[in-house]
Amino acid sequence: MQKEEHPLKKVCIICAKGTIEDVYATLVMANGAVMEGIETNVFFTFFGLDGITKKFMNSLKTGTVGNPAMRMPGGLPFPTLLGTLPGVEIGVSAMMRSQMEKLDIPPVSEFLEMIEAGGGEIYACKLAMDMFKLEKTDLWDGVKAVLTIGEFYEKCGGLQTQIIFT
Amino acid sequence: MSQKVFAGTTVDVNEEGYMTDSTQWTKEIAKEIATEENIDLTDKHLAVCEFLRDKQSKGENITIRSVGNSGIIDIKGFYQLFPGAPMKKAAKIAGIPKPASCV
Numbered sequence: 677m678q679k680e681e682h683p684l685k686k687v688c689i690i691c692a693k694g695t696i697e698d699v700y701a702t703l704v705m706a707n708g709a710v711m712e713g714i715e716t717n718v719f720f721t722f723f724g725l726d727g728i729t730k731k732f733m734n735s736l737k738t739g740t741v742g743n744p745a746m747r748m749p750g751g752l753p754f755p756t757l758l759g760t761l762p763g764v765e766i767g768v769s770a771m772m773r774s775q776m777e778k779l780d781i782p783p784v785s786e787f788l789e790m791i792e793a794g795g796g797e798i799y800a801c802k803l804a805m806d807m808f809k810l811e812k813t814d815l816w817d818g819v820k821a822v823l824t825i826g827e828f829y830e831k832c833g834g835l836q837t838q839i840i841f842t
Numbered sequence: 843m844s845q846k847v848f849a850g851t852t853v854d855v856n857e858e859g860y861m862t863d864s865t866q867w868t869k870e871i872a873k874e875i876a877t878e879e880n881i882d883l884t885d886k887h888l889a890v891c892e893f894l895r896d897k898q899s900k901g902e903n904i905t906i907r908s909v910g911n912s913g914i915i916d917i918k919g920f921y922q923l924f925p926g927a928p929m930k931k932a933a934k935i936a937g938i939p940k941p942a943s944c945v
Contacts, residue, residue, distance in 0.1 A: 708944055711906060713926035780905040781945050790906065793918035794928075 685836040686715040688828070692841070694726035696736045696772055701842045702727070703787045710794035718791070719828050721801030725808060728800060728816045733784040737769040785816060792818045799823045799831075848874040853937075860933065860940050864895065867937030875935045879924075883935070887923055889914045891936035898938040904929070905945050 687709045691702035702718060709716040726732040740746060740759030746768075747754050758764060773783075782790065788798060800815055800822045812822055823831075832839055843862065846855045849870035854862045859875075861867060872891055876883040893912050897904050906929055910917040924931040929941045 704944060707906075711927060711929055779945070780903060780907050780943075782907055786907075790910070790917050793910075793916070794921045 682836050684709075684712075684714050684838060686717070686832075686834055686838075688717045688719065688832040688837065688839045690719045690721065690839065690841045691724035691727060692722045694723035694732070694736060696738045696769060698842060699724065699727035699736055699784060700776070700781070700787075703784065703791065704781070705840065705842065706791050706796055707787060707794070710791055710796040716791065716794075716796035717799065717828070717831050718796065719799045719801060719823070721804045722807075725800060725804055725810065725815075727784060728788065728798060728819055729810065729814055730816055731814070733788075733816060735769075736784065737765050738772055740765045740768050788816055788818055797831075799828060801825070801828075858940065861937040862939075864898065864937045867895070871937065872935050875937075879931050879935065881924065881931070881935070886915065887932075887935065890920065890923065890932055894932055894936045895938060898936075903943050904933070904938075904941045905943050907945065 687705070689702055689706050689709075691699060693699075702724070706716050706718045720728045726736060740754070741756055743759075746759070759768075781787070792798065797820045798816070798818055800812075800819050802822050802824050805811075805822055812819070844855060844857070845852050846859075847853075849868065851866065851868070851871060853866045853871060856862050869888060872888065873883045876887065881887065890909065890912075893909065893914055894904060897908065902908075906917060906920070909915065909920050909929075909932075915923065920928050920932075933939065933941050
């Protein structure tokens with residue numbers, strides 16, 4: 677029997693968390709989809725909105741507390757108590773960003789521009805915007821629209837479409 | 843490993859159609875691969891291909907961002923030149939392996 681291939685045609689990616697790694701997971705997957713010629717919609721909601729808020733998008737942080745996968749350079753354990761000290765979160769986050777820059781992973785705003793240049797569309801969640809008292813003008817200029825979840829689902833139709841929650 | 847004839851020259855390609863020996867590449871071959879990809883090759887396309895070949899030969903990471911910073915074209919223009927999957931198409935036409943980078 678011949679195996680049928682049904683390549684992805686569209687991905688709809690939802691980002692609900694605002695740490696560096698959550699936002700970048702979304703951006704890498706979105707950009708990767710655009711590069712493959714897959715139609716791409718990205719929906720930022722709750723704390724994920726930081727990823728498209730002008731004031732915060734390029735200085736996202738990683739959580740240094742309660743993350744057992746966090747290790748010191750060299751692989752030694754990273755004690756949670758150390759993560760609570762002032763400045764540690766900023767230092768660790770800066771180190772993550774510099775490591776990404778070495779791999780040619782751009783800052784958030786540039787990454788969003790790359791996704792937009794390839795035809796990917798970026799949306800913000802209306803409910804979360806209301807909750808965090810954000811206006812459209814607070815968001816990155818390339819945000820296509822502020823949508824309700826119902827409106828976002830309308831954009832997720834069609835065969836060979838996947839919704840991904842990062 | 844299989845072989846394919848482009849512009850009267852036999853070249854080695856893998857199962858996905860990427861050339862496996864980039865030294866066999868010529869502009870004429872590029873033109874014929876481009877035609878298969880429904881692209882009418884222009885000097886701009888070739889400039890991008892040469893840029894990718896150069897990066898490849900130096901063993902540097904090939905990313906879409908580096909193409910955007912190449913001074914040849916911006917990223918939007920790159921998507922327009924190679925519609926659909928720009929990095930893969932450009933690499934195929936440039937006679938280099940499929941890019942192994944995620945960005």
